[in-house]
Amino acid sequence: MKEKLEVIRAEGLKKIEMATSLEEIEEIRRALMGKKSELNEILKSLGNLSIDLRKEIGILSTEIKNVFSSKITEKEEELLASLSVFEHPIDLTLPGKKVLNGSLHPITQMCDDLNDAFLSLGFEVFSEDDISSEKFVFDNLNFAKDHPARQMMDTYWLSGTENKQANERLCLRPHLTGASVRYLLKHGAPARFVYPGRVYRNEDVDSGHERAFFQYEALIVDKNVSFSSGIVLIKAILEKVFGCEIKVRMREGFFPFVEPGYEIDMECLVCKGKGCKVCKHNGWIEVMPGGVIHPNVLKSANLNPDEWTGFYINIGLERLVMMRYGVDDIRLFHSADLRFLSQFK
Numbered sequence: 135m136k137e138k139l140e141v142i143r144a145e146g147l148k149k150i151e152m153a154t155s156l157e158e159i160e161e162i163r164r165a166l167m168g169k170k171s172e173l174n175e176i177l178k179s180l181g182n183l184s185i186d187l188r189k190e191i192g193i194l195s196t197e198i199k200n201v202f203s204s205k206i207t208e209k210e211e212e213l214l215a216s217l218s219v220f221e222h223p224i225d226l227t228l229p230g231k232k233v234l235n236g237s238l239h240p241i242t243q244m245c246d247d248l249n250d251a252f253l254s255l256g257f258e259v260f261s262e263d264d265i266s267s268e269k270f271v272f273d274n275l276n277f278a279k280d281h282p283a284r285q286m287m288d289t290y291w292l293s294g295t296e297n298k299q300a301n302e303r304l305c306l307r308p309h310l311t312g313a314s315v316r317y318l319l320k321h322g323a324p325a326r327f328v329y330p331g332r333v334y335r336n337e338d339v340d341s342g343h344e345r346a347f348f349q350y351e352a353l354i355v356d357k358n359v360s361f362s363s364g365i366v367l368i369k370a371i372l373e374k375v376f377g378c379e380i381k382v383r384m385r386e387g388f389f390p391f392v393e394p395g396y397e398i399d400m401e402c403l404v405c406k407g408k409g410c411k412v413c414k415h416n417g418w419i420e421v422m423p424g425g426v427i428h429p430n431v432l433k434s435a436n437l438n439p440d441e442w443t444g445f446y447i448n449i450g451l452e453r454l455v456m457m458r459y460g461v462d463d464i465r466l467f468h469s470a471d472l473r474f475l476s477q478f479k
């Protein structure tokens with residue numbers, strides 16, 4: 135048995151010496167010292183031996199086990215050390231590689247700021263899918279069947295649904311307002327919520343128009359929403375976003391889903407109302423249409439117009455960002471040009 139142990143020792147040491155990787159050394163450790171190793175088998179069978187032999191073999195086995203253990207540790211350290219040896223000397227004086235930090239798109243930043251402003255006033259943030267239907271983008275919103283706005287909006291209809299109607303005629307939403315009825319049908323009234331998102335129009339692209347752009351709409355529905363509370367809200371939001379007092383004015387505007395409707399302008403912050411390229415030299419920027427929710431829209435949302443009223447604000451997100459930074463070409467925001475976008479960190 136002693137001879138057998140010596141063979142185990144010699145072969146084991148040879149294997150450890152020949153090992154070339156940490157995985158291999160781990161395998162050798164299991165084979166030489168694990169539960170199923172020859173050495174362990176011998177140790178288990180010591181009980182069958184005479185007392186003297188048991189002692190002798192026991193001592194020798196333990197000695198071999200200790201030798202294996204220290205040789206394996208030595209080999210492991212050697213392999214680890216060889217892993218961390220650099221093939222080439224390092225020149226610590228070379229300049230490092232610059233890490234490019236990303237940043238939020240200016241429109242996302244504006245959207246977040248508006249969300250914060252509205253959330254602080256008790257509004258909820260709601261979103262729906264970009265694909266909507268004729269029912270939600272026109273029917274529910276008091277657009278008559280032959281209303282020219284259905285063409286005016288230049289909606290992208292989804293192919294295959296052209297001959298269908300209402301809920302089954304699908305489109306990329308040309309505005310966000312459809313989401314308001316969707317929310318009201320689900321949650322009922324009273325309600326105060328915002329619903330930011332992308333909208334799509336089949337338009338000619340120029341410095342003021344894009345085919346896909348962001349809108350930001352808000353709606354309050356309650357029993358006693360006055361027109362003046364709408365104006366107070368708009369001023370409060372703009373002042374929270376821009377951090378200064380903002381002058382607003384309202385002009386009459388027509389949209390099927392409001393009665394009465396307004397175009398809401400804010401004083402140009404770039405020139406303080408004196409006139410500049412950004413405001414096309416009239417001192418005011420048209421930032422949002424809005425108005426009192428039309429009774430027919432309330433009916434679409436299963437609400438009684440004699441009981442409920444409400445106020446819409448539709449914020450042109452890009453316009454506000456253009457105002458914030460004095461940018462005069464809307465296309466830059468979608469250009470994915472890092473020279474432009476990295477200015478807004």
Ligand SMILES: [Zn+2]
Pocket residue numbers: 402403404405406407408409410411412413414415417418
């Ligand atoms: Zn201006």
